[in-house]
Amino acid sequence: VIVAWDPQARAPEGWVEQNHRKDKPQWRTQPNYAILVDTRDRMTPQLTYVPQENIDIISNVKIMHPGIENYFEGFDGAQYIPRPWLKAVFPHD
Numbered sequence: 082v083i084v085a086w087d088p089q090a091r092a093p094e095g096w097v098e099q100n101h102r103k104d105k106p107q108w109r110t111q112p113n114y115a116i117l118v119d120t121r122d123r124m125t126p127q128l129t130y131v132p133q134e135n136i137d138i139i140s141n142v143k144i145m146h147p148g149i150e151n152y153f154e155g156f157d158g159a160q161y162i163p164r165p166w167l168k169a170v171f172p173h174d
Contacts, residue, residue: 082116082117082144082146082149082152082153082161083114083115083116083136084115084116084117084128084152084167085114085115085170085171086112086113086114086115086171086174087112087113088112089109089110089111089112089113090108090109090110090113090130090132091113092113092130096130097109100130101132105132107132107134108132108134111132111133111134112132112133113130113131113132113133114130114131114132114133114136115128115129115130116128116129116130116131116136117144117146117148117149117152118146119144119145119146120144120145120146120147121144121145126146126147126148128148140159140160141158141159143156149161151164152164152167153167
């Protein structure tokens with residue numbers, strides 16, 4: 082589940098060098114997303130940051146993650162309902 086995004090990568094340079102592939106320089110200039118990873122896919126709860134071309138949109142799926150309630154008030158069966166503070170940061174999403 083996407084919890085934040087940047088119009089281009091805003092991670093520290095060392096992190097970008099370690100996590101973005103060298104043959105994909107466009108990853109730095111495209112939108113990058115902070116994502117809560119479903120703990121059914123990775124046992125350790127993770128928040129990851131990925132470029133747009135690595136995003137697959139999946140609708141109507143509830144994920145398992147212990148931090149989900151920090152960002153969302155609930156799930157309506159189709160999408161997550163953002164908490165007021167998150168809606169204020171991303172009012173058009």
